Amino acid sequence: MSHSLHRFGKPEDLKNDFCIYSRAAKGINRDDCGDKLRRTLEIYLKNDVVNFGSSHAGRNYLSGLKPDEYAKTLDNSYGIIATFADRNAVKGVLAQLKEVALGISVVVSGLIDEVKQIAYEVGLRPHTALLSLGIYGKRSLLPADDVLAVTTMCGHSLVSAALAREVIDKVKKGKLTPEQGARTLARPCPCGIFNTKRCAELLEKQRSTAQ
Amino acid sequence: MKIDPDKCTSCLSCIPYCPMNCIAEGDDGTAIDEDECVDCGVCRNVEVCPEEAIYMPAEAFEYPRAIRMQFSDPSVQHPNLKAWGRGTEEAKTNDVTGKFGKGDYGMLFEFGRPGTGARFREIEKITTAICAMGIDILEDNPISGLIADKTTGTIRPEFRDEKILSAILEIRIDDSQLAAVVDKVIPLLDDVDTVVSVGLVSRFDDNDELPVIGALRSLGITPRPNAKINVGLGRPIVE
Ligand code: SF4
Ligand code: SF4
Numbered sequence: 001m002s003h004s005l006h007r008f009g010k011p012e013d014l015k016n017d018f019c020i021y022s023r024a025a026k027g028i029n030r031d032d033c034g035d036k037l038r039r040t041l042e043i044y045l046k047n048d049v050v051n052f053g054s055s056h057a058g059r060n061y062l063s064g065l066k067p068d069e070y071a072k073t074l075d076n077s078y079g080i081i082a083t084f085a086d087r088n089a090v091k092g093v094l095a096q097l098k099e100v101a102l103g104i105s106v107v108v109s110g111l112i113d114e115v116k117q118i119a120y121e122v123g124l125r126p127h128t129a130l131l132s133l134g135i136y137g138k139r140s141l142l143p144a145d146d147v148l149a150v151t152t153m154c155g156h157s158l159v160s161a162a163l164a165r166e167v168i169d170k171v172k173k174g175k176l177t178p179e180q181g182a183r184t185l186a187r188p189c190p191c192g193i194f195n196t197k198r199c200a201e202l203l204e205k206q207r208s209t210a211q
Numbered sequence: 212m213k214i215d216p217d218k219c220t221s222c223l224s225c226i227p228y229c230p231m232n233c234i235a236e237g238d239d240g241t242a243i244d245e246d247e248c249v250d251c252g253v254c255r256n257v258e259v260c261p262e263e264a265i266y267m268p269a270e271a272f273e274y275p276r277a278i279r280m281q282f283s284d285p286s287v288q289h290p291n292l293k294a295w296g297r298g299t300e301e302a303k304t305n306d307v308t309g310k311f312g313k314g315d316y317g318m319l320f321e322f323g324r325p326g327t328g329a330r331f332r333e334i335e336k337i338t339t340a341i342c343a344m345g346i347d348i349l350e351d352n353p354i355s356g357l358i359a360d361k362t363t364g365t366i367r368p369e370f371r372d373e374k375i376l377s378a379i380l381e382i383r384i385d386d387s388q389l390a391a392v393v394d395k396v397i398p399l400l401d402d403v404d405t406v407v408s409v410g411l412v413s414r415f416d417d418n419d420e421l422p423v424i425g426a427l428r429s430l431g432i433t434p435r436p437n438a439k440i441n442v443g444l445g446r447p448i449v450e
Binding site for chain 1: 226227228229230231252253256257283285286289301302303304305306307308311317319321322323324325326327376378380397400402403404405406407408409410411413414415419421423424426427432433434435436438439440441442443444445446447448
């Protein structure tokens with residue numbers, strides 16, 4: 001699951017866009033990891049989480065997934081991912097995960113230098129990276145960069161370019177606020193890695209440049 | 212996916228939600244182009260249809276069509292993996308599995324992502340090229356189960372024309388193979404009738420740097436500034 005990897009955008013737009021994925025490993029620490037994942041969820045919830053979700057339930061936190069109900073399903077799971085829009089929140093999560101020492105792997109998506117710096121600040125060191133080498137092939141099929149910055153926040157590509165264009169247009173015309181637009185766009189992403197705060201900022205920029 | 216014409220009022224609300232842009236209003240009302248649809252479920256799952264007219268027909272669960280939802284709807288477990296993911300654990304748990312040591316790389320070719328979808332016949336262009344280089348396609352990955360011949364990389368014929376939202380092809384190489392893969396495989400992606408997002412797994416070195424970034428630059432590739440970083444919280448850790 002490399003679905004939080006290829007988030008597209010300018011470095012300044014990606015500065016406040018993080019996903020944290022805690023994941024147990026098959027054959028090592030996956031058996032009976034439900035309690036560890038529930039503890040992780042509590043830590044996410046205490047640290048300004050923007051969104052998380054359950055592809056199995058087909059719903060994310062912002063579209064009505066109840067944390068208590070989600071927590072009950074974690075015995076059947078082996079990982080839990082959430083989105084954050086602020087380095088202090090990420091720092092808080094990592095510091096608390098380090099303290100509770102659950103022993104499952106933790107992966108942070110974000111700007112490489114920023115994630116490394118946050119890791120150092122809580123006494124961690126980066127172990128392995130998954131780098132994005134970019135998009136190849138028939139690039140003429142891709143939408144414009146401003147649309148791609150929105151759609152790639154759902155790594156499974158469930159947020160369509162047509163919906164992004166429609167929402168951008170409605171925000172520019174004042175028919176939706178940037179926050180309402182971001183909520184609409186987050187709905188198709190059941191894993192909840194669509195960062196509504198970053199999306200609202202991108203939509204706000206589009207609105208102000210249109211005026 | 213299908214729309215029940217007896218229920219649909221052609222309100223058009225579902226149209227913009229389709230990532231494949233394959234719902235359209237025609238002379239006979241609003242309908243889904245079944246050949247372009249990847250059965251991702253979005254149009255139904257977002258619950259925008261006031262008439263509940265959108266449904267997954269029985270034939271979508273039949274072989275080989277069922278492969279579409281297995282690669283497109285994240286709520287459907289993949290039978291090869293018995294998991295919800297679309298690839299192996301790669302970098303995510305490498306601090307405890309040690310699957311990739313220093314000087315080893317994992318490469319991920321994600322066909323159809325972002326947002327274009329892909330047919331397996333396009334993916335086959337690259338699976339066969341990689342096998343011709345003597346590089347194995349990783350097991351424990353959804354694509355590996357569709358390969359008819361592991362020495363040639365051909366895809367089972369019944370799947371070639373099936374369309375999916377995205378599929379990840381994973382290989383494992385070492386330092387000595389990086390230049391050959393970049394020089395031979397990356398140009399071949401230009402001949403594929405979809406987009407391909409490429410990722411690379413690498414260990415940090417003892418100074419917390421990624422020497423592979425310099426190696427990639429010298430091969431003409433600049434990685435994006437954002438990445439997924441395993442911060443070494445897994446235990447017992449593989450140093
Ligand atoms: S299932 Fe997915 S691809 Fe098919 S019509 Fe619905 S949204 Fe489009
Ligand atoms: S939302 Fe429902 S009623 Fe409206 S066009 Fe789509 S299928 Fe028809």
